[in-house]
Amino acid sequence: MVLPKAELHLHIEGTLEPELAFELAERNGVELPWAGTEALREAYRFQDLQSFLNLYYELMAVLRTERDFEDLADAYLARAAAQGVRHAEIFFDPQAHIARGVGMGTVVEGLWRALGRSRETHGVSTRLIMCFLRDESAESAMATLEEAKPYLDRITGVGLDSAEVGHPPAKFRAVYEAAAALGLRRVAHAGEEGPPAYIAEALDVLGVERIDHGLRCMEDPALVERLVRERVPLTLCPLSNVRLRAVDTLADHPLPAMLDAGLMCTVNSDDPAYFGGYAGDNFDAVQRVLGLSQERLRELARNSFLASFLEDEEELRARYLAEVEAYRWHDTEGAE
Numbered sequence: 001m002v003l004p005k006a007e008l009h010l011h012i013e014g015t016l017e018p019e020l021a022f023e024l025a026e027r028n029g030v031e032l033p034w035a036g037t038e039a040l041r042e043a044y045r046f047q048d049l050q051s052f053l054n055l056y057y058e059l060m061a062v063l064r065t066e067r068d069f070e071d072l073a074d075a076y077l078a079r080a081a082a083q084g085v086r087h088a089e090i091f092f093d094p095q096a097h098i099a100r101g102v103g104m105g106t107v108v109e110g111l112w113r114a115l116g117r118s119r120e121t122h123g124v125s126t127r128l129i130m131c132f133l134r135d136e137s138a139e140s141a142m143a144t145l146e147e148a149k150p151y152l153d154r155i156t157g158v159g160l161d162s163a164e165v166g167h168p169p170a171k172f173r174a175v176y177e178a179a180a181a182l183g184l185r186r187v188a189h190a191g192e193e194g195p196p197a198y199i200a201e202a203l204d205v206l207g208v209e210r211i212d213h214g215l216r217c218m219e220d221p222a223l224v225e226r227l228v229r230e231r232v233p234l235t236l237c238p239l240s241n242v243r244l245r246a247v248d249t250l251a252d253h254p255l256p257a258m259l260d261a262g263l264m265c266t267v268n269s270d271d272p273a274y275f276g277g278y279a280g281d282n283f284d285a286v287q288r289v290l291g292l293s294q295e296r297l298r299e300l301a302r303n304s305f306l307a308s309f310l311e312d313e314e315e316l317r318a319r320y321l322a323e324v325e326a327y328r329w330h331d332t333e334g335a336e
Protein backbone atom coordinates (compact mmCIF):
# COMPACT_ATOMS: atom_id res chain seq x y z
CA MET A 1 0.00 0.00 0.00
CA VAL A 2 1.52 3.33 -1.05
CA LEU A 3 -0.53 5.46 1.33
CA PRO A 4 2.08 8.03 2.55
CA LYS A 5 3.42 6.98 5.92
CA ALA A 6 6.30 7.33 8.37
CA GLU A 7 8.09 4.24 9.58
CA LEU A 8 8.96 4.62 13.28
CA HIS A 9 9.97 1.08 14.25
CA LEU A 10 12.59 -0.35 11.94
CA HIS A 11 15.87 -2.04 12.85
CA ILE A 12 18.27 -1.42 9.98
CA GLU A 13 20.02 -4.75 10.69
CA GLY A 14 16.61 -6.40 10.29
CA THR A 15 16.44 -5.24 6.67
CA LEU A 16 19.36 -7.50 5.66
CA GLU A 17 17.84 -9.64 2.89
CA PRO A 18 19.45 -13.06 2.24
CA GLU A 19 20.69 -11.96 -1.20
CA LEU A 20 22.54 -8.95 0.23
CA ALA A 21 23.83 -11.07 3.15
CA PHE A 22 25.50 -13.49 0.73
CA GLU A 23 26.82 -10.65 -1.43
CA LEU A 24 28.42 -8.99 1.61
CA ALA A 25 29.74 -12.35 2.88
CA GLU A 26 31.54 -12.83 -0.42
CA ARG A 27 32.83 -9.25 -0.49
CA ASN A 28 34.21 -9.57 3.04
CA GLY A 29 35.38 -13.20 2.94
CA VAL A 30 32.93 -14.22 5.66
CA GLU A 31 31.90 -17.89 5.71
CA LEU A 32 28.17 -18.37 6.33
CA PRO A 33 26.82 -21.67 7.68
CA TRP A 34 23.95 -21.81 5.12
CA ALA A 35 24.35 -23.29 1.64
CA GLY A 36 22.56 -20.37 -0.01
CA THR A 37 19.70 -17.89 0.20
CA GLU A 38 17.02 -20.58 0.13
CA ALA A 39 18.62 -22.50 2.99
CA LEU A 40 18.92 -19.26 4.95
CA ARG A 41 15.24 -18.43 4.35
CA GLU A 42 14.38 -21.92 5.59
CA ALA A 43 15.88 -20.92 8.95
CA TYR A 44 13.31 -18.09 9.32
CA ARG A 45 10.90 -20.12 11.44
CA PHE A 46 10.92 -18.57 14.87
CA GLN A 47 9.48 -19.82 18.16
CA ASP A 48 9.81 -16.52 19.98
CA LEU A 49 11.85 -13.31 20.16
CA GLN A 50 15.04 -15.05 21.35
CA SER A 51 15.11 -17.61 18.52
CA PHE A 52 14.89 -14.71 16.05
CA LEU A 53 17.54 -12.65 17.86
CA ASN A 54 20.01 -15.56 17.70
CA LEU A 55 19.86 -15.57 13.89
CA TYR A 56 19.65 -11.77 13.63
CA TYR A 57 22.92 -11.34 15.57
CA GLU A 58 24.64 -14.22 13.74
CA LEU A 59 23.94 -12.80 10.28
CA MET A 60 25.35 -9.40 11.27
CA ALA A 61 28.82 -10.98 10.82
CA VAL A 62 28.69 -9.94 7.14
CA LEU A 63 28.42 -6.21 8.00
CA ARG A 64 31.99 -4.97 8.29
CA THR A 65 32.69 -1.73 6.42
CA GLU A 66 31.11 1.70 5.98
CA ARG A 67 30.13 0.65 2.48
CA ASP A 68 28.26 -2.40 3.86
CA PHE A 69 26.16 -0.20 6.14
CA GLU A 70 25.61 2.26 3.30
CA ASP A 71 24.43 -0.50 0.96
CA LEU A 72 22.17 -1.93 3.67
CA ALA A 73 20.50 1.43 4.31
CA ASP A 74 20.21 2.27 0.61
CA ALA A 75 18.48 -1.04 -0.08
CA TYR A 76 16.02 -0.45 2.77
CA LEU A 77 15.25 3.13 1.73
CA ALA A 78 14.56 2.07 -1.87
CA ARG A 79 12.15 -0.65 -0.76
CA ALA A 80 10.47 1.59 1.81
CA ALA A 81 10.02 4.43 -0.70
CA ALA A 82 8.35 2.01 -3.12
CA GLN A 83 5.79 1.23 -0.39
CA GLY A 84 4.87 4.83 0.42
CA VAL A 85 7.30 5.49 3.28
CA ARG A 86 8.06 9.23 3.20
CA HIS A 87 9.93 9.45 6.52
CA ALA A 88 11.87 6.75 8.41
CA GLU A 89 13.21 6.81 11.98
CA ILE A 90 15.78 4.05 11.88
CA PHE A 91 17.11 1.98 14.79
CA PHE A 92 20.62 0.58 14.90
CA ASP A 93 22.33 -1.67 17.45
CA PRO A 94 25.92 -0.43 17.90
CA GLN A 95 26.80 -2.86 20.71
CA ALA A 96 26.21 -5.81 18.38
CA HIS A 97 28.81 -4.38 15.99
CA ILE A 98 31.33 -3.07 18.51
CA ALA A 99 31.42 -6.56 20.08
CA ARG A 100 32.60 -7.87 16.68
CA GLY A 101 35.30 -5.24 16.32
CA VAL A 102 33.28 -2.92 14.05
CA GLY A 103 33.46 0.57 15.52
CA MET A 104 30.74 3.13 16.17
CA GLY A 105 32.24 5.41 13.49
CA THR A 106 32.04 2.71 10.80
CA VAL A 107 28.38 2.07 11.59
CA VAL A 108 27.20 5.67 11.92
CA GLU A 109 29.21 7.12 9.04
CA GLY A 110 28.27 4.19 6.81
CA LEU A 111 24.57 4.55 7.54
CA TRP A 112 24.86 8.32 7.16
CA ARG A 113 26.27 8.02 3.64
CA ALA A 114 22.85 6.66 2.64
CA LEU A 115 20.67 8.61 5.10
CA GLY A 116 22.31 11.99 4.47
CA ARG A 117 21.29 11.96 0.79
CA SER A 118 18.08 9.97 1.16
CA ARG A 119 15.69 12.86 0.48
CA GLU A 120 17.37 13.37 -2.91
CA THR A 121 17.94 9.72 -3.80
CA HIS A 122 14.78 8.13 -2.40
CA GLY A 123 12.44 10.99 -1.44
CA VAL A 124 12.55 9.76 2.16
CA SER A 125 13.53 11.95 5.13
CA THR A 126 15.25 10.11 7.96
CA ARG A 127 16.28 10.12 11.61
CA LEU A 128 18.68 7.76 13.36
CA ILE A 129 17.91 6.20 16.77
CA MET A 130 20.64 4.35 18.65
CA CYS A 131 19.36 1.36 20.62
CA PHE A 132 20.88 -0.15 23.73
CA LEU A 133 20.75 -3.95 24.06
CA ARG A 134 18.75 -4.57 27.22
CA ASP A 135 20.31 -8.01 27.78
CA GLU A 136 23.69 -6.29 28.08
CA SER A 137 24.67 -4.40 31.24
CA ALA A 138 23.70 -0.83 32.15
CA GLU A 139 27.44 -0.04 32.22
CA SER A 140 27.83 -1.23 28.62
CA ALA A 141 24.90 1.01 27.60
CA MET A 142 26.56 3.99 29.30
CA ALA A 143 29.88 3.24 27.56
CA THR A 144 28.01 3.06 24.24
CA LEU A 145 26.45 6.47 24.82
CA GLU A 146 29.93 7.80 25.56
CA GLU A 147 31.26 6.33 22.29
CA ALA A 148 28.41 7.97 20.39
CA LYS A 149 29.26 11.49 21.57
CA PRO A 150 31.33 12.40 18.47
CA TYR A 151 28.32 11.45 16.29
CA LEU A 152 25.47 13.17 18.10
CA ASP A 153 24.82 15.48 15.16
CA ARG A 154 23.71 12.33 13.30
CA ILE A 155 21.69 10.74 16.13
CA THR A 156 18.23 11.97 17.13
CA GLY A 157 17.40 9.63 19.95
CA VAL A 158 17.99 6.47 21.95
CA GLY A 159 15.97 3.26 22.18
CA LEU A 160 16.04 -0.05 24.03
CA ASP A 161 15.73 -3.43 22.32
CA SER A 162 16.76 -7.13 22.34
CA ALA A 163 15.55 -9.78 24.84
CA GLU A 164 12.87 -8.10 26.94
CA VAL A 165 11.76 -10.47 29.71
CA GLY A 166 13.97 -10.18 32.80
CA HIS A 167 15.43 -6.87 31.65
CA PRO A 168 13.02 -4.20 32.93
CA PRO A 169 13.37 -0.59 31.78
CA ALA A 170 14.53 0.65 35.20
CA LYS A 171 17.89 -1.09 34.64
CA PHE A 172 18.63 1.75 32.19
CA ARG A 173 17.51 4.74 34.27
CA ALA A 174 20.96 6.35 34.44
CA VAL A 175 21.78 6.06 30.73
CA TYR A 176 18.38 7.48 29.76
CA GLU A 177 18.94 10.40 32.13
CA ALA A 178 22.33 10.99 30.51
CA ALA A 179 20.79 10.76 27.03
CA ALA A 180 18.09 13.27 27.97
CA ALA A 181 20.75 15.65 29.27
CA LEU A 182 22.43 15.44 25.85
CA GLY A 183 19.17 16.49 24.18
CA LEU A 184 18.37 13.05 22.76
CA ARG A 185 14.79 11.87 22.25
CA ARG A 186 13.81 8.68 24.06
CA VAL A 187 11.86 5.56 23.04
CA ALA A 188 11.94 1.95 24.28
CA HIS A 189 10.60 -1.46 23.32
CA ALA A 190 8.11 -2.53 26.00
CA GLY A 191 5.20 -4.94 26.16
CA GLU A 192 6.27 -7.08 23.19
CA GLU A 193 6.97 -10.21 25.25
CA GLY A 194 7.34 -8.38 28.56
CA PRO A 195 4.47 -7.50 30.92
CA PRO A 196 2.34 -4.33 30.85
CA ALA A 197 4.26 -3.07 33.91
CA TYR A 198 7.32 -2.58 31.68
CA ILE A 199 5.31 -0.11 29.57
CA ALA A 200 4.46 2.05 32.58
CA GLU A 201 8.04 1.77 33.81
CA ALA A 202 9.45 2.92 30.46
CA LEU A 203 7.22 6.01 30.68
CA ASP A 204 7.79 6.75 34.36
CA VAL A 205 11.46 5.84 34.81
CA LEU A 206 12.96 6.36 31.35
CA GLY A 207 10.75 9.26 30.25
CA VAL A 208 10.11 7.78 26.81
CA GLU A 209 7.94 9.62 24.28
CA ARG A 210 6.85 6.53 22.36
CA ILE A 211 6.49 2.86 23.20
CA ASP A 212 7.82 0.38 20.66
CA HIS A 213 5.27 -2.44 20.37
CA GLY A 214 3.22 -1.89 23.55
CA LEU A 215 1.06 -4.82 22.45
CA ARG A 216 0.50 -6.22 25.94
CA CYS A 217 -0.98 -2.96 27.27
CA MET A 218 -4.34 -4.53 26.41
CA GLU A 219 -4.00 -6.76 29.49
CA ASP A 220 -4.25 -3.72 31.78
CA PRO A 221 -7.32 -1.49 31.29
CA ALA A 222 -5.97 1.24 33.60
CA LEU A 223 -2.78 1.38 31.53
CA VAL A 224 -4.79 1.60 28.31
CA GLU A 225 -6.74 4.50 29.79
CA ARG A 226 -3.48 6.26 30.66
CA LEU A 227 -1.95 5.70 27.22
CA VAL A 228 -5.11 7.09 25.60
CA ARG A 229 -5.24 10.09 27.96
CA GLU A 230 -1.56 10.93 27.45
CA ARG A 231 -1.70 10.14 23.72
CA VAL A 232 1.38 7.93 23.94
CA PRO A 233 2.21 6.63 20.46
CA LEU A 234 2.61 2.85 20.10
CA THR A 235 4.74 1.58 17.22
CA LEU A 236 3.03 -1.72 16.45
CA CYS A 237 4.50 -4.33 14.10
CA PRO A 238 1.74 -6.79 13.13
CA LEU A 239 3.69 -9.18 10.86
CA SER A 240 6.51 -9.29 13.43
CA ASN A 241 4.01 -10.23 16.13
CA VAL A 242 2.81 -13.17 14.03
CA ARG A 243 6.33 -14.42 13.17
CA LEU A 244 7.55 -14.14 16.77
CA ARG A 245 4.32 -15.67 18.06
CA ALA A 246 3.23 -12.74 20.19
CA VAL A 247 -0.17 -13.43 18.58
CA ASP A 248 -1.39 -16.78 17.20
CA THR A 249 -2.46 -15.45 13.81
CA LEU A 250 -2.85 -12.02 12.25
CA ALA A 251 -6.62 -12.39 12.61
CA ASP A 252 -6.07 -12.45 16.40
CA HIS A 253 -4.09 -9.20 16.42
CA PRO A 254 -5.57 -6.61 18.83
CA LEU A 255 -4.95 -3.65 16.47
CA PRO A 256 -8.68 -3.04 15.75
CA ALA A 257 -9.50 -3.18 19.47
CA MET A 258 -6.57 -0.87 20.21
CA LEU A 259 -7.82 1.69 17.69
CA ASP A 260 -11.36 1.37 19.04
CA ALA A 261 -9.99 2.03 22.54
CA GLY A 262 -8.56 5.31 21.27
CA LEU A 263 -4.88 4.34 21.43
CA MET A 264 -2.49 6.25 19.18
CA CYS A 265 -1.34 3.31 17.07
CA THR A 266 1.12 3.23 14.20
CA VAL A 267 1.98 0.28 11.92
CA ASN A 268 5.60 -0.60 11.16
CA SER A 269 7.75 -3.47 9.90
CA ASP A 270 10.35 -4.05 12.71
CA ASP A 271 12.69 -6.47 10.85
CA PRO A 272 11.13 -6.75 7.39
CA ALA A 273 13.74 -9.07 5.84
CA TYR A 274 12.89 -11.66 8.49
CA PHE A 275 9.17 -11.17 9.05
CA GLY A 276 7.76 -11.25 5.53
CA GLY A 277 7.07 -7.64 4.71
CA TYR A 278 7.94 -3.96 4.64
CA ALA A 279 5.76 -1.12 5.92
CA GLY A 280 3.32 -1.15 3.01
CA ASP A 281 3.01 -4.95 3.28
CA ASN A 282 2.05 -4.54 6.95
CA PHE A 283 -0.64 -2.02 5.97
CA ASP A 284 -1.90 -4.39 3.23
CA ALA A 285 -2.03 -7.28 5.68
CA VAL A 286 -4.01 -5.47 8.38
CA GLN A 287 -6.38 -4.09 5.76
CA ARG A 288 -6.98 -7.51 4.24
CA VAL A 289 -7.04 -9.71 7.34
CA LEU A 290 -8.36 -7.33 10.00
CA GLY A 291 -10.71 -5.49 7.63
CA LEU A 292 -9.58 -2.01 8.64
CA SER A 293 -11.52 0.73 6.88
CA GLN A 294 -9.91 3.35 4.67
CA GLU A 295 -10.50 5.91 7.44
CA ARG A 296 -8.69 3.68 9.97
CA LEU A 297 -5.75 3.23 7.58
CA ARG A 298 -5.58 6.97 7.05
CA GLU A 299 -5.62 7.44 10.84
CA LEU A 300 -2.63 5.08 11.16
CA ALA A 301 -0.73 7.06 8.53
CA ARG A 302 -1.65 10.40 10.15
CA ASN A 303 -0.52 9.07 13.55
CA SER A 304 2.84 8.02 12.11
CA PHE A 305 3.69 11.59 11.13
CA LEU A 306 2.23 13.10 14.33
CA ALA A 307 4.35 10.70 16.41
CA SER A 308 7.52 11.25 14.39
CA PHE A 309 10.45 13.34 15.60
CA LEU A 310 9.97 16.07 13.01
CA GLU A 311 9.79 18.97 15.48
CA ASP A 312 12.76 20.65 13.77
CA GLU A 313 11.01 20.42 10.39
CA GLU A 314 7.36 21.25 11.07
CA GLU A 315 6.81 22.42 7.49
CA LEU A 316 7.85 19.03 6.22
CA ARG A 317 5.55 17.30 8.71
CA ALA A 318 2.66 19.53 7.57
CA ARG A 319 3.37 18.61 3.94
CA TYR A 320 3.34 14.89 4.77
CA LEU A 321 0.09 15.23 6.72
CA ALA A 322 -1.47 17.03 3.75
CA GLU A 323 -0.36 14.16 1.50
CA VAL A 324 -2.15 11.71 3.81
CA GLU A 325 -5.40 13.67 3.60
CA ALA A 326 -5.10 14.09 -0.19
CA TYR A 327 -4.36 10.41 -0.81
CA ARG A 328 -6.77 8.71 -3.21
CA TRP A 329 -7.06 4.93 -2.92
CA HIS A 330 -6.02 2.78 -5.82
CA ASP A 331 -8.64 0.32 -7.09
CA THR A 332 -6.97 -2.61 -5.40
CA GLU A 333 -6.35 -0.89 -2.07
CA GLY A 334 -8.41 -0.39 1.02
CA ALA A 335 -11.65 -1.50 -0.66
CA GLU A 336 -14.75 -1.22 1.53
Ligand SMILES: Nc1ncnc2[nH]cnc12
Pocket (backbone or CB within 6 Å): 011, 014, 049, 056, 161, 162, 163, 189, 192, 240, 270, 271
Ligand atom coordinates in the same frame (compact mmCIF):
# COMPACT_ATOMS: atom_id res chain seq x y z
N1 LIG B 1 11.26 -7.12 17.61
C1 LIG B 1 12.36 -6.88 18.33
N2 LIG B 1 12.27 -6.85 19.67
C2 LIG B 1 13.34 -6.65 20.42
N3 LIG B 1 14.56 -6.44 19.90
C3 LIG B 1 14.70 -6.45 18.59
N4 LIG B 1 15.79 -6.28 17.81
C4 LIG B 1 15.40 -6.39 16.54
N5 LIG B 1 14.10 -6.65 16.47
C5 LIG B 1 13.63 -6.68 17.74
Ligand SMILES: [Zn+2]
Pocket (backbone or CB within 6 Å): 009, 010, 011, 161, 189, 212, 270
Ligand atom coordinates in the same frame (compact mmCIF):
# COMPACT_ATOMS: atom_id res chain seq x y z
ZN1 LIG C 1 11.75 -3.84 17.29
